[in-house]
Amino acid sequence: MPHPRLFVDVHVLQTVPPANLNRDDQGNPKEAYFGGVRRSRVSSQAWKRATRMHFTERMAADDLATRTRRFSGDLAARLRRRTGLPEKSADRLANALVTALGITPGKKQGDTAYLFFYGHRQLDAVAELVADRAAELDALPDKELKKQIEELDAQQHFRSGQPLDIALFGRMVADIPALRVDAATQVAHALSTHAVELEFDYFTAVDDRVEKDQESGAGMIGTIGFNSATLYRYATVGLHQLRHNLRGDATDATDATGADHDGAAVQGVAEFVTSFARSVPSGYKNSFAHRTLPSLVAVVVRGDQPVNLVSAFEEPVAASSGIATRSAQRLAREHAVSVSTWGDVPSWAGACHSFDAESAAGAELTGAFGAPVSFPGLLSGLREHLSGRVAEAGAVR
Incomplete structure (x- = not known):
């Protein structure tokens, strides 16, 4: 019996100063019309990548994944380190493994035709398939090598044992259904809670080597589009799907290796909430130093369906004063x-x-989400609740 559906909704309000977090094809901040007015927008892809990059600051590299066209080249590099094969031989074995996986090779040596999202441990496992026989396999003619490699079933290592970032964000491989992973996470485009106007920063750069009495003017002139906004950000994690992705083919809470899939799923939700709340897209970060922390992070656990609360801002918040407070x-x-x-x-x-608990905004937030707690306290309470729900579901199976 599968675990019941359980969704973890994350609602964030975050005020960002003048910035260009996520640019469009003209180099200006992305925008959208909502509620009849122009809003600042940050795409879901931009914030998902920022969240993934935040993982790399906090988690061991072996537990994470990489998305790249250079999959074949990465595999060849692992083979060289593991076996000592010369570059040409390692490339040949890597290409044979990639072909056996069904992944379309790219035009350039070491590349695939599209981005492939792989776990570092998964790639190590595939390299191990041939490591002990590398020299023997390299000596085979192409036709026999292909036959030997196909018998190894390299795909099995990508069908289970997904690292957290693949388990959360999924993997899409259009021509290889067996390698697809359904995402456990959905992330909405961030929208400002109020109307926003695009502004431009006219800048000049001075040439330090120019003598003032010999030449006038700037060494460089340009403009950068920017805006500032209080953003509503929303994401949801399906705990049941995350548990399934981490579990792979195992049918119990733990597998033969002793891995605790239920515990890993609960901790994975906490890791996602942490990185989603604390991350910020890095567009023009040196020009604007726009990194802030949210003024509100609310988490709601539901058994029915995810619920995005963006309708709260269909009528834009008036931009006179206190936008963040009224948005809350x-x-x-x-x-x-x-x-x-x-x-x-x-x-x-x-x-x-960060709102005063005794204020009108604080009172309404308490009525809706309970008494405010610190961020570590929020994560602790979330983990405790999810662990209890998972344990209850396991007890009745």
């Missing part, structure tokens, strides 16, 4: 109305925020 009040009210209207009471909710 709107969000709290939207959550409360959604629960009372539909009757879908969450199994757990919690919030970390």
